[in-house]
Amino acid sequence: MKIFSKAQIYEGDRLTAERQNISSTDLMERAGTQIFNWMHARMQGAQVPIHIFCGIGNNGGDGLVLARHLVLDGYNVKTYIINYSDKRSKDFLINYDRIKNTTKDWPVLLSDAEELPEIHPNDIIVDAVFGIGLNRPVVNWVKTLFMHFKASKAFTLSIDIPSGLFVDKPVEDEDAVVYAGFTLSFASPKLVFFLPETAKYTVQWEILDIGLDQEYTFTTQTETELISKYEVLPNYRPRDKFSHKGQFGHSLIIGGSYGKIGAVTLASKAALSTGAGLVTAFIPKCGYQILQTAFPEAMVITDDSETTITNINFDIEPTVIAFGVGIGKHVETVKTFEAFLKTNKAPLVIDADGLNILAENKGLLKLLPPECVLTPHPKELERLIGAWANDFEKLDKAKAFAEKYKIVLVIKGANTITIFNNKQFVNTTGNPGLATAGSGDVLTGIITGLISQGYHTLSAAIFGVYLHGKAADIAVEDSGYESLLATHVIENIGKAIVDLFAQPEQHEAAQQSQEN
Numbered sequence: 222m223k224i225f226s227k228a229q230i231y232e233g234d235r236l237t238a239e240r241q242n243i244s245s246t247d248l249m250e251r252a253g254t255q256i257f258n259w260m261h262a263r264m265q266g267a268q269v270p271i272h273i274f275c276g277i278g279n280n281g282g283d284g285l286v287l288a289r290h291l292v293l294d295g296y297n298v299k300t301y302i303i304n305y306s307d308k309r310s311k312d313f314l315i316n317y318d319r320i321k322n323t324t325k326d327w328p329v330l331l332s333d334a335e336e337l338p339e340i341h342p343n344d345i346i347v348d349a350v351f352g353i354g355l356n357r358p359v360v361n362w363v364k365t366l367f368m369h370f371k372a373s374k375a376f377t378l379s380i381d382i383p384s385g386l387f388v389d390k391p392v393e394d395e396d397a398v399v400y401a402g403f404t405l406s407f408a409s410p411k412l413v414f415f416l417p418e419t420a421k422y423t424v425q426w427e428i429l430d431i432g433l434d435q436e437y438t439f440t441t442q443t444e445t446e447l448i449s450k451y452e453v454l455p456n457y458r459p460r461d462k463f464s465h466k467g468q469f470g471h472s473l474i475i476g477g478s479y480g481k482i483g484a485v486t487l488a489s490k491a492a493l494s495t496g497a498g499l500v501t502a503f504i505p506k507c508g509y510q511i512l513q514t515a516f517p518e519a520m521v522i523t524d525d526s527e528t529t530i531t532n533i534n535f536d537i538e539p540t541v542i543a544f545g546v547g548i549g550k551h552v553e554t555v556k557t558f559e560a561f562l563k564t565n566k567a568p569l570v571i572d573a574d575g576l577n578i579l580a581e582n583k584g585l586l587k588l589l590p591p592e593c594v595l596t597p598h599p600k601e602l603e604r605l606i607g608a609w610a611n612d613f614e615k616l617d618k619a620k621a622f623a624e625k626y627k628i629v630l631v632i633k634g635a636n637t638i639t640i641f642n643n644k645q646f647v648n649t650t651g652n653p654g655l656a657t658a659g660s661g662d663v664l665t666g667i668i669t670g671l672i673s674q675g676y677h678t679l680s681a682a683i684f685g686v687y688l689h690g691k692a693a694d695i696a697v698e699d700s701g702y703e704s705l706l707a708t709h710v711i712e713n714i715g716k717a718i719v720d721l722f723a724q725p726e727q728h729e730a731a732q733q734s735q736e737n
C-alpha cells in the first residue's frame with residue numbers, strides 16, 4: 222500500500238473533487254459519513270456519551286459532519302469547537318452552519334483550558350482537533366486539553382491522525398499529542414504510525430476509503446510503501462514441475478567463530494528452508510562437526526584457523542554469499558574480508574559483525590558489490606551512519622548512505638524499513654517475540670536463500686523481511702512471545718509461504734448462502 226506524502230494527499234483531494242465534479246464540501250461529507258458508518262456499525266445506537274472535539278480547519282470539519290450524523294441518528298453527542306485560531310476553513314464554516322441548523326444543542330466554544338468538560342472513563346472522545354494541516358507546535362491550553370483527554374482514560378478515536386502529530390516532522394513535546402486508541406485515516410496510512418518514536422500515539426489504525434480518484438492513486442509514485450502480503454505476492458517466483466535444485470542456486474554462508482557456530486547453523490537452515498538449492502557454510506575448523514551434525518543438509522568448508530575466519534578461500538561458485546553472522550572482528554578476519562571484497566563478484570548479504578567491520582573500516586564500503594544487502598539493527602546502523610536526533614533524521618541519513626554506496630539497507634526493528642534508491646518499504650509482519658537470540662541470523666539466511674533462487678536483492682530483502690515476520694507471527698500462536706526461539710521461526714517459514722496463497726476466510730453468512 223502506498224503511503225502518500227502530505228502534499229500528495231492534498232493534491233489527491235483536489236484532483237478528486239475536480240475529476241468527480243464534486244465540491245470539497247462533498248468530499249468532506251464523504252469522509253465524515255465514513256467515520257459515522259464505522260462508529261454506527263459498532264455502536265448500534267448505544268447511548269454512551271460521545272465528546273467530539275473539533276478544530277477550525279478541515280479536520281474539525283470532518284468532526285462536525287460526524288457530529289451531525291450522530292445527532293440525527295439519536296446518539297448522545299456533545300460537540301466542542303477548539304477555537305485555537307480565527308482562520309476557520311470554508312468547509313468547517315459550512316458544516317458549522319449545518320450542525321447549528323440540525324440541533325438546538327450547539328457546539329460549545331472552548332478558547333482556553335479554564336472550563337474543560339468532564340469526561341468519564343466510559344465515555345468516548347472523538348479527536349478532530351488537528352489533521353495533516355498541523356504545521357507548528359500547539360499552544361499551551363490545547364496541550365492541556367490533550368492531557369485532559371489522556372487523564373480521562375476514555376476511549377479516544379482520532380480522525381485521520383492523532384492531533385498534535387506532524388506528518389513529516391518529529392514530536393517535540395510528548396504531552397502535546399493526543400494518545401489515540403484508534404485512528405481512522407483517510408486514503409493512506411501515515412508514515413508516523415510505523416516509526417519507533419511516534420507509533421505509540423495510536424494503538425490501532427484503519428484506512429477509510431473516501432473514493433479518491435483511482436488514476437491518481439494508481440499512478441502516483443510514493444517515496445514510501447507499506448508491505449503486506451499483497452505487495453509481496455506479485456514478486457513471488459513460482460516453481461514449475463521440472464524444476465531441479467541446480468535452478469535455485471548455491472548459497473554460501475561465511476561466518477562463525479569459537480562459541481558462535483550456531484549463528485551459521487541458523488542462517489544455513491533458514492536459507493535452505495526458504496528454497497535455496499544448495500547451502501555451503503564456510504566456518505572455522507572448530508565448527509565442522511557441530512554444523513555437520515546439527516544440520517546435515519548443509520555442506521561445510523572450513524577455514525585454516527580453528528577458531529576464526531582468517532582466509533576466505535573456496536573452489537565453489539556460489540550464487541550468493543552471506544557474510545558476518547557470528548564472525549567476530551579479529552584482525553585476520555578483517556584482512557581476509559578486504560581481500561575477498563576485492564575479488565568477489567557474487568551478490569552479497571552482510572550482517573552482524575560484518576557490519577561492524579564495515580563501520581570500523583569505512584574504506585571497505587566502496588568495495589561492496591552493487592545492490593549489496595546490509596541488515597543492521599539500530600546500534601549497528603548508528604555505527605555505520607552516525608547518531609540521529611529523531612526518526613526522520615535517521616531515515617534521511619540512512620537514505621543518503623544507501624544512495625552513496627548503492628546498497629539495499631534493511632533497518633531492523635518493530636516495523637523493519639528497507640531502503641533503496643531513495644524509496645522506503647515499511648514491513649507490517651513480525652512481533653516482539655523476534656527480540657530473541659538468533660532471529661537476525663535467520664533473517665540473513667532467508668534473504669540469502671531468496672537471492673539464491675533468482676530474486677533481485679531488493680525484492681529478496683523486502684520479501685525476506687515479510688516472510689521472517691510472518692513465520693514469527695505464525696510461530697507465536699503456539700509459543701507466545703516469551704518462548705519464541707529463532708529455530709521456531711525457521712520451522713514456520715514454510716507456513717508463511719503457504720499463507721501467501723491462503724484464501725481470505727469467507728464470511729459465515731456468505732458461506733451459508735453458498736450452501737443454500
Ligand SMILES: NC(=O)C1=CN([C@@H]2O[C@H](COP(=O)(O)OP(=O)(O)OC[C@H]3O[C@@H](n4cnc5c(N)ncnc54)[C@H](O)[C@@H]3O)[C@@H](O)[C@H]2O)[C@@H](O)CC1
Pocket residue numbers: 231234235245248249252276277278279280281282283305306310350351352353354355356357358359360380381382407431
Ligand atoms: N483536503 C480535503 O479535501 C480533505 C481533507 N480532509 C481533512 O482535512 C484535514 C486537513 O485539513 P486542514 O488542511 O484544514 O488542516 P487541519 O484541520 O489539520 O488544521 C487546521 C489549520 O490549523 C492551522 N494550524 C496548523 N498548526 C497549528 C497550530 N499549531 N496552532 C494553530 N493553528 C494551526 C493550519 O493553518 C491548518 O490548516 C485532513 O487531515 C482531513 O482530516 C477530509 O475532509 C477529506 C478531504
Ligand SMILES: [K+]
Pocket residue numbers: 280348349350351352379380381382383384
Ligand atoms: K485528529
